Amino acid sequence: MNVYALFAQLLELVIALLLAPLLTGWVNQCRAWLQNRSAPPLLQTYYTLSKLFHKDVLIAHNASSLFRAAPYIIFACMALASAIVPTLSTELIFAPAADAIALVGLFALARVFIALAGMDVGTSFGSMGSRREMLVGFLAEPALLMVFFTASLISQSTSLSTIVDTLAHSEFAIYPSLAFAGVAFTMVSLAENARVPIDNPTTHLELTMIHEAMILEYSGRHLALIEWASSLKLFAYSCLGLALFFPFGIPATAEPAALSFALVILVVKLAMGGAALALIETLNAKLRIFRAPEFLGTAFLLAVLAMLVHLLLEAGP
Amino acid sequence: MSTALLHTVPLSGQVINLCAALMLLLGFAMLAQRRVLSLINLFMLQGVVLFASTLIVALTTKQSHLLYSAGLTLVLKVFALPYILHRLIRKLSVKWDVETLLNIPTTMLVGIGLVVIAFNVAQPISQLSGTITRATIGIALACVLLSFLMMITRSKAVPQVIAFLAMENALFFAATSATYGMPMVVELGIALDVMVGMVILGVFFFHIRQQFDSLDIRHMERSKDA
């Protein structure tokens, strides 16, 4: 590993930390436009974060130390996740540290902690949220893995860099399996990021919320960290989708020139992706919680189908 | 047995065959018999026949120990056991008619079937029998089976025991007249066992009477798993 790789890695991390709230803001703005409401400013998320950071922290009496540690753990997990995903370059020093499966494991780790935090205070909504979060989780996780498996069967590897390399830089080939996988991935990431139709990030209707219900007891800097972490999660998922299904423009090297070029492309792609996400959210209505299994089951089946399609059409005997 | 064969058999042999026939006859008679007293008498007659056949075998083959066993038979089967049985039923005052679990004609039919089986089973053996008395094994077997049948069909203790003794007779008959007698020790032992067995049974009857105030063995069907 060379100094460039280190630089690229750090740059990626910083970019992620900085751009993530922006992406969230952008999505909210697009959504507001699409629903022709007056949109919040693009930087609204930053304002919210700094406001929360400066606020005092209120904590329930019987909240345990796990409750207070959770935000930091979750934030760390998400930061690491967004560092693992190859966004600007595939030559990263963290690349060997975790492959696709490990990435899924990382998301799962964060989820378990946030669910535990939700149960910690022992309120009715908290535990309800955790239950639903775990429900969504155990349905989404295998689907996500299957998506990765399809990609890794194509590239004969589970290491993200290698996958992206193969998809981006090998001679151009059409992978019908990736179409299925792409749809599945979209559905999964909607669910994972607490988006319509599974969850609504802006709701406080008690009976429908999932993610909000878990973090109901958080306030101040803890809440800020969690919000930031969730926007990081969205960012990571978006980058992941872009890297898997629109991998063009992610250089194999880490020269500054290539990086800066890749950054521009990334921003453009993210903008489009965010808009698309907003569009999807606008066009769909939130599902009942017990429709969620069907929704995610469909995602899982699509992913399996993708793999079979790959084995059928693309795997050379 | 064809007539030609019949003439080759010496007189003694014929007499023994006659005895065999009588044994079988008596067996059937006991099977058909309804009254206890006459059962005992028939049993005594069987003893007499047994004694006769043993005596003849002893005389023809000049085996001294067969003489003893003939005497033993006389003493035991003709005098002792019938006497004991008589005393028993007098003591227990059981002179009732014997009820059978199976009506008499059927029993007889089954008995005939048994005889057929017995003869067929004994056929190969009789063929190679070196002794002058060929049929005796088959007849003895038939008698054994008949007394077995009798034990099954009698529902009272005393007739059952008589049937048991009749079976003993049949065996003795086989031992003496078919094989010209077992070694003395064995015969003595057998006789002793029969004797002791009778005594024990005698004791037994009284206890059974005390406990069940009847000798009807249908009272003794308590311990079972069904």
Add this chain to the structure above:
Amino acid sequence: MREWILLDSITMTALGWLAIGVVGVAFPRRFTLISRVLFPLGAAFGLVLALLALNAIGSDAQVRILALGLPDLPFHLRLDALSAFFLFLLGVTGAGISIYAAGYLRKGEGTAPGLHCLLYHLFLFSMAFVMLADDGYAFMVAWETMALSSFFLVTSEHRHAEIRRAGYLYLLIAHIGAVGILLSFGVMAGSAGDYTFDAMRDFSTLGNWPTIAFLLALFGFGAKAGLLPLHVWLPEAHPAAPSPVSAMMSGVMLKTAIYGLLRVAFDLLHAQLWWWGVLLLVIGLGSALFGVIFAAVQTDMKRLLAYSSIENIGLIAVGCGLALVFKSFLLPNLAALALTATLYHCLNHAFFKSLLFLCTGSVLHATGERNLGKLGGLIHRMPWVAWLALVGVLASAGLPPLNGFVSEWLLLQSFLFTSGLPHGYLNMLLPVVAGAIALIAALAGFAMVKFFGIVFLGQPREEKLSAAHDAGRLERIGLLWLAAGCVLLGILPNLVITLLDPVTRQLVGGGLAATAASHGWWLLAPISEDRASYSPAIFLGSIAVFMPLVFWLVRRRFHGRLTRVAPWDCGFPLQTSRMQDTAEGFGQPIRRIFSPFLRRSGEHPSPFDVTPRYSSRVEDPFWYWLYLPIARLVEYGTRLIAFLQQGRIAIYLLYSFITLLVLLVVPRG
């Protein structure tokens, strides 16, 4: 004087356990002696055994013949890589459990301490001898001794009828399984009844006999391991037993069954058929799914863990099956990968499941409650147990960077590289199986969150819980030991893989050590770096750096005060502990989704019920599909046969008579 070899020292250590037991039963009432001296001593012996076995794994096989046993068949002992590995597992886990048990033992509970000491150490001793045995007879003796001693341990609270029932079920299934194993040995035995494993290796049975032997062994060992459909004893026996015993049974004893299966399938039988592997794989997958679904809906914490053991055993069986498939297609390296994953998972499960069972033991002692619905909020009362349990929970949920994740990662890897089997269906299906495994792992996460969240988090659901006390010193040591094992096994996978290398070489003739070690201790790359790699060290390291860094930055920049208030909960005024999710409530989505697989019963009150009582039970469908029909069949046969025993002497005479006649008329000769 023959030279002293490693095998002798290991035998001596095992005998040491036996000696401890004898001493214990010699002084049955000396409580302090037993709990403060003997059990820690047993733990020390466990450590010694582990170290010796560690040395033995690398070295080549050693054989000893004892003076005991049958006249023509003295006990043969053999120490090779496979047995050494499982001995290591036994020793290293047993050490932790024994030291915990030393603290766990209470006066006047269950059997007399001396007897308990004897049974416990006899249990350890027999397990060690199962691994060492090298002939059918010695194996069976050790095997059944293991079953017996564990049975008596399970029923140590024998005054409760349900515990007696559990023990009965356990021993019954164990014994029937043992007969299956015995018959499989009989099939494999060399000509002229030579039951040494060497003879079985050399003896090449023909035709269907190897298959029959394999199936019998699968039946027998499956019964002990708790594979479907012979699992029913497991969720009964584990909760019934005292917690150290449940830990030992679930952590180690189930692995002896895996050991036996590996021994028979890979070592004693030479020619494996691919469909054996598929069969094992299917059964394993079924067990894993069944186990995890039922774990998610349990309301008794030890039953929950028991079902999760079924799940993990299922995963292990899946690994074995995959390894069999690869071996049968002569792909040694892939087989080695699958087998490594399997053995690794054996080790991991031994650690985290024992840890969790011991934690339930502490909870049980502190609260006297096993029902999840009556627990909660214990993290405040017993922080040690809670945090250590958290380690076990994360490991058992298969989350990085703990050990559970590594083995699942390896397993998934081995599934991803199947394309290339000369068998179309397998190529198609195996990746899908990988998806199923992912589902199982995720469900395990669900069950574990339920377990930890309901037991340790939230508000206490009963008043008496406020009296709960944390684990004692010795108990803490045991828990710490196992938790540390979970972490280390997660951080240093390469060491473990190099450790496993001789085992896989022995069984499938391939190993990962060469490739795995080539990237240094910190990077796990079983095949090659750009194919798949995972570095728990960096993983944990970066999290461990990020977290304090973020914390420090945040606290340095912002100084918002922290005040304790009543929980907000959307401003709902009245907050009671009854308003949290119960175990039933938490499991409800699973019940709803998987209702076709479950047999549910319970009462759901109407909205107008003034005194509503909600209860929901999930029962094991196998009872109704398999076991009760068999029981009814036997009962029917009994009634049929008992009809013969009429009690009428005439009938009896008739039997004899007919027997005689039949024998007379049928042709003889």
Add this chain to the structure above:
Amino acid sequence: MTEATSMLALVLATPFVTGIVLALFGHRRSAADINAAGSLLTLIAAALLTARVISAGPMTLFDEQFFVDPLNVFLIALTALVGFTTSLFSRPYMRVEHDHGRLSVLRLRLYHSMFQMFMCTMLVALSTNNLGILWVAMEAATLTTVLLVSLYRTPASLEAAWKYFILCGVGIAQALFGTILIYFAAERVLGPEGGALLWTHLDAVKSDLEPTVLSLAFIFLFVGYGTKTGLVPLHNWLADAHAEGPTPVSAVLSGLLLNVALYAIVRCKVLVDGALGTHFAGNLMMAFGLLTVVVPAFYLSRQKDVKRLFGYSSIEHMGLITFAFGMGGAVANFAALLHMTVHSLTKSAIFFAVGHASQMAGTQIIDDIQGLIKRSPTIGWALMLGSLAILGMPPFGVFTSEFMILTTAIKHYPWATPILLTALGVAFAAMFGKVQGMVFGEPTVRPLEHNPALLPVFVHLGLVLMLGLWIPPYLADWYRQAARLIG
């Protein structure tokens, strides 16, 4: 030779004389001790005789009327041993029975003398060389045991004794017919003076004996002695006799008498298969053996009476042994002999424990006996371990023989293994469930007033445990020689 003669004389005479003495003085307080002393003397003599035979090999004594070879001398030793331990056990047991007023002094006298007579008859049956005397001894054994079974004179015991007497009497009669047939066949080869009933002579000329006659003879002998062995469907007397007799009698019945009857069958099998040159007798034994293993297994679960329960389990094990002898061959015969040993040791130990247990509970009904282990751990553990041993749990010796039998079966007669497996499974389920209920749980039993005789129990179980882990070499080649004799 001579000292062997004297030893055998001692073995046979001691119980006889003791029996006579006890018949005269059996009502004294010291009767139980005389009984034990006589048994001890028998045991010592038997041990010496055994040692002699091991060193000098087979020998015929008393102008060939008696014959000792490894096969029967080992059974003689076993019989003497179990007889001795039983007499030890019966000392406290019978005293308790007496104190509970279930037995008068005269009955005790009858018991003691008949016990010795029974031992005597069995020893004669084992050691004789003359098939006729064998028959006589078996009949005598029946008569003595009838008296023992009916000792309590309760209706149930009378009923049991009556059934026992009639069924076994009839059976034995068949055996006599078989014996006559053998004589009939042998006499044509050996001549009337050639000792045509002496087993040694018959064995010498068995290949010349007439096959048809011998096959017929074997059927009668098999039915006859099989009745005493308790082979299904001739077994119906057995459970009752075990349940209703005094416990020491149950112990010797299933521990010894069944063995002796089986021994008679095996002796005849050797002759018959030798004469026929086929496996006729063996097949017959295998068939009945299997039947006898399966049927009682299904009876077990219905039993209410604990002694009846174990009576059926004895039937089952006899079936297993018969099956093994039927299979033949070195391993199977070895296993069968071993199983004979361990079964009689274990089963008698169990009956000892059961006797004390039922005295503690004051009943033989299983449901009314509970929590033994709380009141008297030793008896509880004895019953539990004994039952586990008899169910074929290692490391007890019963497992050893079952291991050999099952593995041999699956090698040579695979079709038989599912049947055996079913039987063993069902038997385990039924019996263990009941025993667990008796040993564990909330106690319903009272402690005993006399301290029980547990030495015999644990001596037996210890021996069985030893045989499971280590068979002494001399014992092993003793078994081997015997197995070779059976062929």
